[in-house]
Amino acid sequence: MDNIIKGLKKLVPFKDTLEAGDIVLIAAKNPQMLVYGLVSDIVRDDTKPDEWWHVSMHILSLPPRKVSWILRTSQMTGLEIFTMDGEERFMKAVDFGPKLPQTGMEKQQKNKEKSGLRRVK
Numbered sequence: 802m803d804n805i806i807k808g809l810k811k812l813v814p815f816k817d818t819l820e821a822g823d824i825v826l827i828a829a830k831n832p833q834m835l836v837y838g839l840v841s842d843i844v845r846d847d848t849k850p851d852e853w854w855h856v857s858m859h860i861l862s863l864p865p866r867k868v869s870w871i872l873r874t875s876q877m878t879g880l881e882i883f884t885m886d887g888e889e890r891f892m893k894a895v896d897f898g899p900k901l902p903q904t905g906m907e908k909q910q911k912n913k914e915k916s917g918l919r920r921v922k
Contacts, residue, residue: 802830802882802889809835809891816894819843819877823894825858830889837861838868840894846871 805828813826825838838858846853852874860866872892875881879893 802828802891805830806879806882806891814896814898815879816896817878819856819894824861824897825892825894827860828891837895838892841867843877 809826809828815826816823819825819840821840821842823840825840827836827838828834838860840856840858842855842857844855844857846855853871854874854877855869856872856877857867857869860868870877870885872883873881876883877892879891882889882891884890
């Protein structure tokens with residue numbers, strides 16, 4: 802798994818943080834796979850004394866799957882390899898660079914949301 806991760810770090814620009822809306826790359830040793838996931842939510846697990854998080858995501862596979870994993874910060878940010886069902890896993894957010902500027906339609910929609918009430922005749 803270490804060699805797979807070293808190779809991925811040469812090919813993929815990764816982020817050091819994770820937040821909802823990020824795309825993550827997930828690597829598994831057995832079965833050997835690489836998949837992307839879209840993180841939809843990250844919620845603290847208050848039942849555990851240490852920092853554990855419920856990470857909800859959509860695995861971008863065919864068919865797409867919705868999953869929720871309970872991970873420590875170091876596991877969900879790629880600092881630590883973790884196991885699920887005894888098999889090694891790696892997960893880290895992909896850095897796609899700066900966010901793209903808004904399109905004209907997106908700006909119009911935001912302006913409508915900000916305006917509040919409108920006068921209609």
